[in-house]
């Protein structure tokens with residue numbers, strides 16, 4: 337008996353990379369006016385890449401994308417010789433633009449239908465704000481790596497979800513696009529797994545998900561088939 341479905345967010349419910357690139361450009365435009373030595377020195381992509389330098393010296397904050405962005409911005413300000421830097425305002429510019437995502441057309445209809453039969457929750461490694469995006473009403477609760485203190489595929493987020501759902505792991509289905517974070521992580525936690533592969537990628541190897549779908553429209557059928565099997 338399946339009781340609940342947990343969903344990844346970025347690249348599962350919307351395309352994230354075009355939105356991140358746009359958000360990085362917005363941030364760069366904002367910096368250009370207020371801190372021009374930063375933008376003289378760093379392109380938007382180079383600013384993003386500073387996160388890798390932060391992770392190299394500070395791997396324990398890698399799960400926290402907000403902190404990581406802020407530390408990378410601090411590093412940029414430092415290298416551009418700004419002793420004072422309004423990191424919160426800079427991050428806010430990025431964050432608003434980062435949440436200007438366009439959910440795929442199948443998301444709301446599919447989740448509204450599924451929500452009548454199952455409890456729905458979201459499990460994300462990113463810092464999306466479902467209220468800003470306008471999908472918060474679809475989920476009973478939402479967990480992200482920042483609140484939990486660990487990112488998928490580590491088991492903590494899955495374990496906390498299972499506790500909140502008051503369900504056995506095999507009664508929960510996790511749906512996500514990332515073979516490692518979502519499929520491997522959820523399988524290790526004992527969840528049933530569904531790989532959503534919207535762009536027809538090849539499976540990278542390792543144990544496959546229990547099912548694969550190209551859109552959320554197919555999800556209800558997969559679950560119905562599973563319920564029938566038993």
Ligand SMILES: [Mg+2]
Nearest residue numbers: 344346347513
């Ligand atoms: Mg994803």
